[in-house]
Amino acid sequence: MVVFFALGLGCVLMLVGTSLDTFHSGSEQTYGEVNQLGGVFVNGRPLPNAIRLRIVELAQLGIRPCDISRQLRVSHGCVSKILARYNETGSILPGAIGGSKPRVTTPNVVKHIRDYKQGDPGIFAWEIRDRLLADGVCDKYNVPSVSSISRILRNKIGSLTQPGPYEPSKQPPPQPALPYNPIYQYPYPSPVSPTGAKMGGHPGVPGSAGHVSIPRSWPSAHSVSNILGIRTLMEQTGALAGSEGAAYSPKMEEWAGVNRTPFPATPMVNGLEKPALEADIKYTQSASGLSAAVGGFLPACAYPASNQPGVYSAPGGGYLAPGPPWPPAQGPPLASPGAGVSLHGGELGAAVTFKHPSREVLPGVTPYNSSLNSFHVPGRQQVQRLKGELMTLQLHVLVASIDTGRDSGGPSAVSENGFQVSERQCNPGGLTQLPKSRLLHLELGKQHLLSRKTEDKRQACCTLSCVDHTPLASAAHGQSEEGSRQHKDPVL
DNA sequence: TGCGTCACGGTTGAC
DNA sequence: GGGTCAACCGTGACG
Numbered sequence: 001m002v003v004f005f006a007l008g009l010g011c012v013l014m015l016v017g018t019s020l021d022t023f024h025s026g027s028e029q030t031y032g033e034v035n036q037l038g039g040v041f042v043n044g045r046p047l048p049n050a051i052r053l054r055i056v057e058l059a060q061l062g063i064r065p066c067d068i069s070r071q072l073r074v075s076h077g078c079v080s081k082i083l084a085r086y087n088e089t090g091s092i093l094p095g096a097i098g099g100s101k102p103r104v105t106t107p108n109v110v111k112h113i114r115d116y117k118q119g120d121p122g123i124f125a126w127e128i129r130d131r132l133l134a135d136g137v138c139d140k141y142n143v144p145s146v147s148s149i150s151r152i153l154r155n156k157i158g159s160l161t162q163p164g165p166y167e168p169s170k171q172p173p174p175q176p177a178l179p180y181n182p183i184y185q186y187p188y189p190s191p192v193s194p195t196g197a198k199m200g201g202h203p204g205v206p207g208s209a210g211h212v213s214i215p216r217s218w219p220s221a222h223s224v225s226n227i228l229g230i231r232t233l234m235e236q237t238g239a240l241a242g243s244e245g246a247a248y249s250p251k252m253e254e255w256a257g258v259n260r261t262p263f264p265a266t267p268m269v270n271g272l273e274k275p276a277l278e279a280d281i282k283y284t285q286s287a288s289g290l291s292a293a294v295g296g297f298l299p300a301c302a303y304p305a306s307n308q309p310g311v312y313s314a315p316g317g318g319y320l321a322p323g324p325p326w327p328p329a330q331g332p333p334l335a336s337p338g339a340g341v342s343l344h345g346g347e348l349g350a351a352v353t354f355k356h357p358s359r360e361v362l363p364g365v366t367p368y369n370s371s372l373n374s375f376h377v378p379g380r381q382q383v384q385r386l387k388g389e390l391m392t393l394q395l396h397v398l399v400a401s402i403d404t405g406r407d408s409g410g411p412s413a414v415s416e417n418g419f420q421v422s423e424r425q426c427n428p429g430g431l432t433q434l435p436k437s438r439l440l441h442l443e444l445g446k447q448h449l450l451s452r453k454t455e456d457k458r459q460a461c462c463t464l465s466c467v468d469h470t471p472l473a474s475a476a477h478g479q480s481e482e483g484s485r486q487h488k489d490p491v492l
Numbered sequence: 493t494g495c496g497t498c499a500c501g502g503t504t505g506a507c
Numbered sequence: 508g509g510g511t512c513a514a515c516c517g518t519g520a521c522g
Contacts, residue, residue: 035518044503044516066494075518080496097515098504496522503516 039073046094047074047082055079056086104142105152112137113144113152125149 032042041047051072058068065083069076086092109132116128125146132138144152 033518041517042503043501043518046516064494076495077497077519078517081517084496095515096505098506099514100506100512498519498521500518500520501516502518504514506513507511 035073035075037070037073037075039075041074046097047078049092052082052092052094055082056092059083059086104138104144105148109137109144110152113149117153125153128153 032040034040046052051074054072055068055074058071059065063071065079066076068074069079072079082092112132112135113128116123116131120127126149128149129143129146132143133140138144
């Protein structure tokens with residue numbers, strides 16, 4: 001047992017080292033900057049999810065952070081940070097970058113301030129602040145500062161005789177308790193925000209213990225999985241890995257700019273030149289040359305190579321290493337048996353099947369225009385359609401999950417939210433019919449669709465075009481009709 | 493030697 | 508469209 005574990009660790013380190021050698025070798029080294037350990041990074045940009053996941057996986061295997069740092073050539077500070085974040089939030093994903101804090105001076109708050117001022121013209125700003133807290137209009141996280149209140153009094157309520165923009169008759173609907181879908185809430189296990197004071201309540205949302213939402217009102221990458229309701233499954237299958245396409249999708253074009261050296265014209269796939277594989281438009285990597293465990297590290301395949309993020313745009317092989325599969329001795333949450341290890345050869349082939357985006361797309365997805373090297377940005381109707389497709393596909397996952405759960409002992413495989421699946425469904429003979437790449441693409445596509453950015457919508461076209469309906473539909477009983485109907489949907 | 497912390501320079505996205 | 512601001516990032520140095 002100990003020997004096996006040691007061998008496993010050795011394989012892991014060898015595998016990681018080999019893959020990282022590949023990652024850091026060749027023209028890839030010209031991208032970004034090189035740290036003291038020889039690792040390549042892009043200043044200001046998060047590490048690719050594959051590396052982040054690898055860090056967590058290695059840590060869970062008992063490898064010391066310092067060794068992880070050396071192996072992955074990532075600074076130990078970064079390793080420490082990622083592990084700390086993972087331990088605290090359970091997420092390997094980076095935080096939301098950019099943006100502004102939510103406004104605390106919501107119309108509702110301004111209305112109350114005006115009411116206070118009208119009721120007592122001599123009231124001080126700090127008194128207003130206290131009353132906002134006392135009346136439950138705000139909590140300690142989103143109460144405006146005294147200076148903000150003063151500014152409101154000066155600018156917006158300076159002339160109480162004049163109907164202001166927040167006239168009650170014109171008062172917009174009160175701020176809902178959750179102005180966004182509550183499923184966007186951060187999946188923090190405790191009411192204490194991981195960022196401490198930085199985490200504020202949402203404007204207009206009275207604080208409540210045990211329920212701290214991300215202060216930003218846009219979907220977070222951390223929480224999108226919860227939107228899907230298959231976060232557990234995604235994590236179990238390691239589907240979050242290899243989601244660089246999602247993590248960096250918003251600015252793929254800019255990454256392409258960073259990518260001084262575009263994708264090799266003839267990328268090597270397991271030592272074989274790619275053209276031979278591309279001849280069939282879609283190519284499948286053989287299980288023999290891939291570590292099944294890292295199958296999920298493959299990038300969102302359908303994205304044009306020219307748009308792959310620069311330094312992290314190494315072909316799938318960049319994260320892959322030849323040799324035996326990487327079977328963790330025990331299945332940690334992120335390296336559960338479903339994390340690719342259980343994939344059989346054929347399934348792995350399905351899991352890493354790349355499809356030419358212009359040939360196979362979801363209904364409603366405008367194919368990638370290779371000649372223009374661009375996607376048509378979907379309109380609103382297309383986006384809605386895509387969302388519908390996702391829900392259908394998600395249902396397929398659920399049905400298959402329930403079915404597998406019965407086979408393996410009962411419907412308890414489905415958690416209380418009705419979507420999460422238990423670990424056993426990722427075991428061999430369980431949900432292996434559902435290639436994790438498909439789950440990954442569902443996840444990524446969902447993330448893109450939920451994004452407010454047009455570029456992400458476009459990325460959704462790319463990502464979803466990787467999803468192959470038929471095997472998924474056939475994996476779930478009684479889904480053939482739905483699946484066939486989807487196939488009949490005309491491409492817009 | 494290992495690890496937590498923090499300043500730094502950089503990127504990002506809402507306003 | 509560009510500037511500002513505040514979030515984030517990973518690195519590297521320090522203790």
